Amino acid sequence: MALNAGIERESGAAPEAAHGEPRRDFLKILIGSTMAVGAAAVAWPFLDYLGSDADARAQGVVDVDVSPIAANSGITVRWRGKPVFVRRLTPKQLAAVQATPMKDLIDPASFASRVSPGGESWVVLVGLCPHRGCIPLGNKPSDPRGPYDGWLCPCHGAAFDAVGRVRRGPAERNLPVPPYRFASPTMIRIG
Amino acid sequence: MAMQPISAPERIETAPSAGFMQRQFLDYRVPVNLNAFWSFGLLVAFSLAVLTVTGIWLSLYYVPGPRQAFDSIQYILRNVPFGWLIRDLHLDGTTMLFGAVYIELFRGIYYGTYRNGRSAVWLLEVLRFFLLLCTGFFGFVMVFGAASYASLMIMAAHLGALGRILLAGYGVNPATMPRIETLHLLAGLLALGVAAVGFAASRAAGTANPDGIPAVGEADRIPLHPYYTMRALFALVVFMFIFAIIFTFQPNFAGLHEAAPGTPALALPIDPLPPWYMLGFHGLARAAGSFGFGTFLTILAFLLLAALPWLDRGTVASCRYRPSYRGFVWVLALDWILLSFGAALPPTHIATIICEAATIYFFLHFIIITPLVTGFGRTRPVPPRPGMRRFIRTEQV
Amino acid sequence: MRRLLVAALAAGFAAALVAPAHADQKRRDPLSHFQFQGLFGSYDKATLQKGFVVYQTDCASCHGLRLVHYRDLRGLGLNAQDVAGLAAGAKVPKAMGGNGKPKLIAATPDDRILSPLTPAQAAKRFNGAVPRDLSLAEAAHPGGARYIYSLLTGYRPAPDNMLMLPHHHFNTAASGMQTAMAPPLKAGSVTLANGKKLGTREMAHDVAEFLAWTADPSHDNRKSTGYGAMFFLLFLGILVYAARFTTRRERP
Numbered sequence A: 001m002a003l004n005a006g007i008e009r010e011s012g013a014a015p016e017a018a019h020g021e022p023r024r025d026f027l028k029i030l031i032g033s034t035m036a037v038g039a040a041a042v043a044w045p046f047l048d049y050l051g052s053d054a055d056a057r058a059q060g061v062v063d064v065d066v067s068p069i070a071a072n073s074g075i076t077v078r079w080r081g082k083p084v085f086v087r088r089l090t091p092k093q094l095a096a097v098q099a100t101p102m103k104d105l106i107d108p109a110s111f112a113s114r115v116s117p118g119g120e121s122w123v124v125l126v127g128l129c130p131h132r133g134c135i136p137l138g139n140k141p142s143d144p145r146g147p148y149d150g151w152l153c154p155c156h157g158a159a160f161d162a163v164g165r166v167r168r169g170p171a172e173r174n175l176p177v178p179p180y181r182f183a184s185p186t187m188i189r190i191g
Numbered sequence B: 001m002a003m004q005p006i007s008a009p010e011r012i013e014t015a016p017s018a019g020f021m022q023r024q025f026l027d028y029r030v031p032v033n034l035n036a037f038w039s040f041g042l043l044v045a046f047s048l049a050v051l052t053v054t055g056i057w058l059s060l061y062y063v064p065g066p067r068q069a070f071d072s073i074q075y076i077l078r079n080v081p082f083g084w085l086i087r088d089l090h091l092d093g094t095t096m097l098f099g100a101v102y103i104e105l106f107r108g109i110y111y112g113t114y115r116n117g118r119s120a121v122w123l124l125e126v127l128r129f130f131l132l133l134c135t136g137f138f139g140f141v142m143v144f145g146a147a148s149y150a151s152l153m154i155m156a157a158h159l160g161a162l163g164r165i166l167l168a169g170y171g172v173n174p175a176t177m178p179r180i181e182t183l184h185l186l187a188g189l190l191a192l193g194v195a196a197v198g199f200a201a202s203r204a205a206g207t208a209n210p211d212g213i214p215a216v217g218e219a220d221r222i223p224l225h226p227y228y229t230m231r232a233l234f235a236l237v238v239f240m241f242i243f244a245i246i247f248t249f250q251p252n253f254a255g256l257h258e259a260a261p262g263t264p265a266l267a268l269p270i271d272p273l274p275p276w277y278m279l280g281f282h283g284l285a286r287a288a289g290s291f292g293f294g295t296f297l298t299i300l301a302f303l304l305l306a307a308l309p310w311l312d313r314g315t316v317a318s319c320r321y322r323p324s325y326r327g328f329v330w331v332l333a334l335d336w337i338l339l340s341f342g343a344a345l346p347p348t349h350i351a352t353i354i355c356e357a358a359t360i361y362f363f364l365h366f367i368i369i370t371p372l373v374t375g376f377g378r379t380r381p382v383p384p385r386p387g388m389r390r391f392i393r394t395e396q397v
Numbered sequence C: 001m002r003r004l005l006v007a008a009l010a011a012g013f014a015a016a017l018v019a020p021a022h023a024d025q026k027r028r029d030p031l032s033h034f035q036f037q038g039l040f041g042s043y044d045k046a047t048l049q050k051g052f053v054v055y056q057t058d059c060a061s062c063h064g065l066r067l068v069h070y071r072d073l074r075g076l077g078l079n080a081q082d083v084a085g086l087a088a089g090a091k092v093p094k095a096m097g098g099n100g101k102p103k104l105i106a107a108t109p110d111d112r113i114l115s116p117l118t119p120a121q122a123a124k125r126f127n128g129a130v131p132r133d134l135s136l137a138e139a140a141h142p143g144g145a146r147y148i149y150s151l152l153t154g155y156r157p158a159p160d161n162m163l164m165l166p167h168h169h170f171n172t173a174a175s176g177m178q179t180a181m182a183p184p185l186k187a188g189s190v191t192l193a194n195g196k197k198l199g200t201r202e203m204a205h206d207v208a209e210f211l212a213w214t215a216d217p218s219h220d221n222r223k224s225t226g227y228g229a230m231f232f233l234l235f236l237g238i239l240v241y242a243a244r245f246t247t248r249r250e251r252p
Helices: A002-010 A021-050 A054-059 A091-099 B010-014 B016-026 B036-059 B068-079 B083-111 B119-143 B146-159 B161-167 B176-205 B229-249 B276-288 B291-306 B323-344 B349-376 B389-396 C002-008 C010-017 C023-028 C045-059 C070-076 C080-088 C119-125 C144-152 C200-215 C219-249
Strands: A062-065 A073-079 A082-088 A122-126 A149-152 A159-161 A166-168 A180-184 A187-190 B029-031 B221-223 C065-069 C091-095 C102-106
Touching: A021 B036, A021 B083, A021 C219, A054 B068, A054 C070, A062 A073, A062 A082, A122 A187, B036 B083, B036 B176, B036 B229, B068 B083, B068 B119, B068 C065, B083 B119, B083 B229, B083 B276, B083 B323, B083 C219, B119 B146, B119 B176, B119 B276, B119 B291, B146 B161, B146 B291, B161 B176, B229 C219, B276 B291, B276 B323, B276 B349, B291 B349, B323 B349, C045 C070, C045 C200, C065 C070, C065 C200, C070 C080, C070 C200, C144 C200
Parallel strands: none
Antiparallel strands: A062 A187, A073 A082, A082 A122, A149 A159, A159 A166, A180 A187, B029 B221, C091 C102
């Protein structure tokens, strides 16, 4: 109010010294805080709007019916714009991946950490090579699966085993496992 | 526009970045005698801010396409969090904006604010009005309901060869809606720019006042803050209250007939009415009878409005002190309402006669009445300084 | 009526805000009155749910709700399981498999509620008439829900001197007093949980309110938000007016 005060003195009036001053200060504070509350109430919908809309939210969760998948075969589904491999393993493949010693792995991960409890014969992986993001081969019957009976990246030759652990470079990490659970014995809910 | 309602802490007031706000909004000195009409600048600015922000938000989900436009708006309304709120604020914000803009124009004509070296301010105000109407029209088309489609086709017919450029062809095609959207943004941004320049021009020329005489003396002006800030804030709260009433009870007050998508539209709606703020121009076109003449009359209306500083031949600016012209200004306002009313009626013989009569009077006002009445009409003594009207009256008694 | 109000601008403003209460009609036929249209009115969840059942029973075989997803039905007060069950009961065409041809499979809650008929199929079945999508049917007519109620209850035997179009039905509310839609509501086709069967007038009322909801699902939110804003502004307005009063008193 420094400048204002000067001008007011010039024009011969001194409202600052007038009566009712404490009341107006209180009013000003009350008005200011009321307006702040109002501004916050208006800001909230505008921020919420920028979050996801209903269709985008719907894409975040995908249900996959796994009953038609035969042992030793897989399907590719789309989840949040990425390919997701779902493969059913044979008992022989399960025994092989369980028998692999941890010291042989580039990115050590136990068998149990790669599958969902109760659905151990199912492997669910995000099908993007951790090296440069190519889609590894091995999900179609005609595809090569590489030396470890899993997936083989066509770009730089990274090889993965049957639960998606990297066994040969250049990739340094395993194929990621998306969050999923069995909604029913034949239905996987990814997301 | 969140003007500081309370005196900010000393620290902020003395900061260099606050200098502009300090000079333009707190210490800026305005005439002592402003009345409620002078709150409308703030109300226009507030409406523009609401429309700009909600418009940006809506553009995040809007898809310009012959079919997608309509569906994407429905998607915003139904499936985007608070999409209905933001769309309705944008829709009803136009009603609030044009309400304030029309009242501001009336203020200009009534109090002669285009006088006393403010003709540039007035020209910018008319240009802003024109750009806002263009923005409003393109926005109305963007909804792409059945009435939007009809209005677009009618506008294309009015514009002739330009209409083909507007449509990107002979009818609505995939290239049409992107350019409508671009034109909406372009006209809107230009309007914002013109509004900003107009604000600067108004500040440079000095704020007008209801007495229509320059407020140059130190005692004729008082600081904006605190004398007008609380008053402006009160006007803003009342304005927002009316906004809330329209939003709550008549969200479709602007008259968007969006119950059916625009294409395929071989069958037009029975009454492709534009929003209320365009009805007057709709009336001019209806009175004209042909597309070409309608375009001519609309352009002429804007030119005459812009030419008001030169059509006004009087020595007195404010209608407070020219009683004979004052009556004609009120009649002009009623004439515009009548024209809008006639344009909203079903296309009957009576409606056409109403539009024709109102159109003739409208042009008569600017071409004949204004120069004559302002030049030769009765005037009353003007106070020596702004805000001394009461003093004059006592003297007369 | 509305166009007059729009043109009258400020003068008609207050009147335009509140839909005129048709007191006469209300007394004659209480079902033609819609409580949600009142100043403080909101949709009645039970009515909406009954209306949806009527839609499913007597409308959905021809008409779709293109703009409504199954998930949106949670706005009627249904829970996620109800919605999933409803969706699973409907078949929607989806491009699946290698040949790219759409196949009819069970819908998910994120699918839209579509008409089972393509326009070509409908035109063939109904002699050229294509049932319109009902998402915005209530908003399409100035009469709104009341119009839908009148249309659904407006079927009468055609007067002898009336020239009827082929395959049309006499209806007092339809434009031209006739419509290609056969009387859709069958009395007793909807049974409530308590065993009570709905009459056609009750069905018409409930489905009209349901279609008002499909046309404007944010109606209740808008009213509560609007009232909240008004109370807030009233409070702020009183404060600002008081502050303005003290400022004015001190003016030089």
